[in-house]
Amino acid sequence: MKAFWTLHSNLPREGPGDAAMLDRALRAARVAETAQILDAGAGPGADIAALLTHVPRGHVTAIEQHADFARAAAARFAGNPQVTVKTGDMADPGGAYDLIWCAGALYFLGVEAGLRAWRTALRPGGQVIFSDAIWLTAARPDEAVRNWQEYPAMTDRAGVARAIAAAGYTLLDDWVLPDAAWEAYYTPLEARVEMLPPQAETDPALAATLAEARSEIALWRRHRRVFGYGLFRVRLQ
Numbered sequence: 001m002k003a004f005w006t007l008h009s010n011l012p013r014e015g016p017g018d019a020a021m022l023d024r025a026l027r028a029a030r031v032a033e034t035a036q037i038l039d040a041g042a043g044p045g046a047d048i049a050a051l052l053t054h055v056p057r058g059h060v061t062a063i064e065q066h067a068d069f070a071r072a073a074a075a076r077f078a079g080n081p082q083v084t085v086k087t088g089d090m091a092d093p094g095g096a097y098d099l100i101w102c103a104g105a106l107y108f109l110g111v112e113a114g115l116r117a118w119r120t121a122l123r124p125g126g127q128v129i130f131s132d133a134i135w136l137t138a139a140r141p142d143e144a145v146r147n148w149q150e151y152p153a154m155t156d157r158a159g160v161a162r163a164i165a166a167a168g169y170t171l172l173d174d175w176v177l178p179d180a181a182w183e184a185y186y187t188p189l190e191a192r193v194e195m196l197p198p199q200a201e202t203d204p205a206l207a208a209t210l211a212e213a214r215s216e217i218a219l220w221r222r223h224r225r226v227f228g229y230g231l232f233r234v235r236l237q
């Protein structure tokens with residue numbers, strides 16, 4: 001875990017995503033200026049600033065299970081009365097919210113189970129916008145499949161649409177995150193990977209973590225048309 005934090009501390013974000021796609025989805029959602037938003041699995045708070053631009057008189061609550069990430073998010077918005085950062089479990093986020101934003105984190109709960117858990121956290125007519133790793137093609141090279149073994153439930157767009165319906169939501173829009181959203185995560189991560197090798201010479205766990213990150217980034221560059229992140233906007237039925 002120490003090696004993970006050496007690599008990941010103070011990175012701007014912890015998964016693919018960028019303000020352009022967030023803006024596109026939030027414009028489609030037409031949230032009120034006063035809306036209450038939950039950023040579920042907020043990591044270090046990468047999306048909070050962009051969320052705030054859509055709710056100039058509203059509020060963003062960020063919930064994150066790792067205290068170090070929550071502290072980083074809280075430090076970014078210290079003194080801002082429009083932002084509350086909580087260390088906690090997004091399965092039980094309180095509420096009620098007009099919109100739940102969840103970038104790259106819903107797979108921890110499972111799409112169907114997570115959406116079910118959020119039914120009582122939403123106001124009537126409330127929406128959820130979440131991203132989830134999906135297969136983009138039927139042909140899936142072995143090395144790409146091996147890379148995603150940690151997410152055995154990973155499916156394609158149709159599979160996510162079925163999970164959304166099973167949880168009692170209507171799918172309103174969906175997009176595939178562009179390469180720029182991946183680069184927003186991988187470019188700073190890669191810079192950190194290139195900076196750390198001197199430290200890794202005496203730290204085998206860190207050396208292994210760096211090798212893993214390098215191989216994950218290279219794999220995405222090779223197979224970026226085979227898998228990606230879908231961004232889904234859904235509403236309670």
Ligand SMILES: C[S@@+](CC[C@H](N)C(=O)[O-])C[C@H]1O[C@@H](n2cnc3c(N)ncnc32)[C@H](O)[C@@H]1O
Binds near residue numbers: 014091
């Ligand atoms: C891939 S990262 C994405 C973070 C952030 N949304 C971003 O895009 O930078 C997923 C985050 O979800 C958090 N997470 C996972 N399960 C959680 C749970 N049950 N409650 C709160 N946070 C959780 C992880 O700690 C991690 O920070």
